[in-house]
Amino acid sequence: MANLTREQAAGKIMVALDKPDESAALAVADQLQGSGCWMKVGMELFYAAGPSIVRELKGKGFRIFLDLKMHDIPNTVRGGARSITRLGVDLFNVHGAGGIAMMSAAIEGVSEAVAAGDAERAPLVIAVTQLTSTNQAVLNNEIGIAGTVEDAVVHYAKLAQQAGLQGVVASPLEVAAIKAACGVGFATVTPGIRPRGVDAGDQFRITTPGDAVKGGTDYLVIGRPITGANNPAAALDTILKEMTE
Numbered sequence: 001m002a003n004l005t006r007e008q009a010a011g012k013i014m015v016a017l018d019k020p021d022e023s024a025a026l027a028v029a030d031q032l033q034g035s036g037c038w039m040k041v042g043m044e045l046f047y048a049a050g051p052s053i054v055r056e057l058k059g060k061g062f063r064i065f066l067d068l069k070m071h072d073i074p075n076t077v078r079g080g081a082r083s084i085t086r087l088g089v090d091l092f093n094v095h096g097a098g099g100i101a102m103m104s105a106a107i108e109g110v111s112e113a114v115a116a117g118d119a120e121r122a123p124l125v126i127a128v129t130q131l132t133s134t135n136q137a138v139l140n141n142e143i144g145i146a147g148t149v150e151d152a153v154v155h156y157a158k159l160a161q162q163a164g165l166q167g168v169v170a171s172p173l174e175v176a177a178i179k180a181a182c183g184v185g186f187a188t189v190t191p192g193i194r195p196r197g198v199d200a201g202d203q204f205r206i207t208t209p210g211d212a213v214k215g216g217t218d219y220l221v222i223g224r225p226i227t228g229a230n231n232p233a234a235a236l237d238t239i240l241k242e243m244t245e
Ligand SMILES: O=c1ccn([C@@H]2O[C@H](COP(=O)(O)O)[C@@H](O)[C@H]2O)c(=O)[nH]1
Pocket: 016, 017, 018, 042, 128, 130, 131, 132, 133, 169, 170, 191, 192, 193, 201, 203, 221, 222, 223, 224, 225
């Protein structure tokens, strides 16, 4: 996709607010308030700060991706999905490896919370496929799944679609294959974004923000390149420029 406006580009960015507590998280969020980007609340922050951090960030106008990667028996995931829906997040995820019954249970939990009048609207639900920190050798030799990483990701994406989910988490490198298998309307939420010259850290299947946009991804999940920068607002600004070139 080309010719994004700055506003459109910002609406595609989900900032991974991986911080140890509420004050560290809000110190970054406050610098990005009004930018139009999302906040992704993951395990580190949610386990430390609890549901109130979601309400606080919502109050500042951010859309929220709650990244807890639920992976449990269907009954437990259904209940978890009900609770998350009541919190008012915009998007949350479960793990594709839980299978169709588990993923369907998440959708049921969302519907139950909405039907009970506990939430104004249903959040999007997406599935984690193959972590972007893993590669072909890890998939085949450690996890013991045969085939290519792309095959595994597309397989998880098809299962998620069958279960009624609206998209997946994957590397930007797999977006074309996911869209070919599941249709362009099936959302891709892609971590593994590294501006040129920025350390990959523990990420393996990576691309730059510009290439991720050109590859057709819907959302770019970006953490340390923004939250670890001396000036997070300036780092976001540089990324937005690259996305709109
Ligand atoms: O496959 C996955 C699934 C989730 N993530 C999460 O995205 C961010 C990426 O942060 P960076 O600092 O930009 O690496 C992080 O919160 C992960 O938990 C992922 O990276 N890969």
